[in-house]
Amino acid sequence: MSIKQNLLKLKAELPQDVILVAVSKTKPLNDLMEAYNAGQRIFGENKIQEMVDKHETMPKDIQWHMIGHVQRNKVKYMASFVSLIHGVDNFKLLKEIDKQAKKHDRVIECLLQIKIASEDSKFGMSPKMAFDIINSEEFLDLKNIKITGLMGMATFTDNQAQVNNEFKLLKSTFENLKSLNQENCDLHIVSMGMSGDYKQAINCGSNMVRIGSSIFGLRN
Numbered sequence: 001m002s003i004k005q006n007l008l009k010l011k012a013e014l015p016q017d018v019i020l021v022a023v024s025k026t027k028p029l030n031d032l033m034e035a036y037n038a039g040q041r042i043f044g045e046n047k048i049q050e051m052v053d054k055h056e057t058m059p060k061d062i063q064w065h066m067i068g069h070v071q072r073n074k075v076k077y078m079a080s081f082v083s084l085i086h087g088v089d090n091f092k093l094l095k096e097i098d099k100q101a102k103k104h105d106r107v108i109e110c111l112l113q114i115k116i117a118s119e120d121s122k123f124g125m126s127p128k129m130a131f132d133i134i135n136s137e138e139f140l141d142l143k144n145i146k147i148t149g150l151m152g153m154a155t156f157t158d159n160q161a162q163v164n165n166e167f168k169l170l171k172s173t174f175e176n177l178k179s180l181n182q183e184n185c186d187l188h189i190v191s192m193g194m195s196g197d198y199k200q201a202i203n204c205g206s207n208m209v210r211i212g213s214s215i216f217g218l219r220n
């Protein structure tokens, strides 16, 4: 099937309230344009330089989501345009995003990445750390960021029960933190689910899925 067909089929399947991030990392501009021409406006990339390059050449009504691990010294390259940063997993990074956003007179929306997988390789903070950050006084000083939700990645395994438990952990963490509304914190996004597990993620309460290979085909 073509990218357009994959995308339309997927969109027909997703519940209305679930936002689709088309994960276009490593894919050429032509592929992204095919998705764009089929109506897709939210794209996810995991490398800042690649996202910057694509942003420069692609139509300007695209919302670019940074879904990968973010190095602090590279925040400045995307601060003028990035629409949502999914992988914020420490306070120093949040401070840097705030600083760079201020230079552009913007408020950058961020998700706190929670470690829900058992694998060591997955980034993220504990639910407790997320709670502590949102409740800290230093956090309230960050006027140029806004925490709009949580993000997580389940373990890469065939064990469905484990994946379900991990997604449920993210959802319950979200429910616990949701009431902590501050000026710069308004939790309404639960970003979880990829090509292999998005149906389960939605069943567990996801309202933002990040899907790459089911739209664009396998990556090298």
Ligand SMILES: *Cc1c(COP(=O)(O)O)cnc(C)c1O
Pocket (backbone or CB within 6 Å): 023, 025, 046, 067, 068, 153, 193, 194, 195, 196, 210, 211, 212, 213, 214
């Ligand atoms: C690559 C990636 C995805 C998409 O993965 P697919 O299996 O191709 O759908 C989702 N989330 C993150 C954080 C990724 O790095």
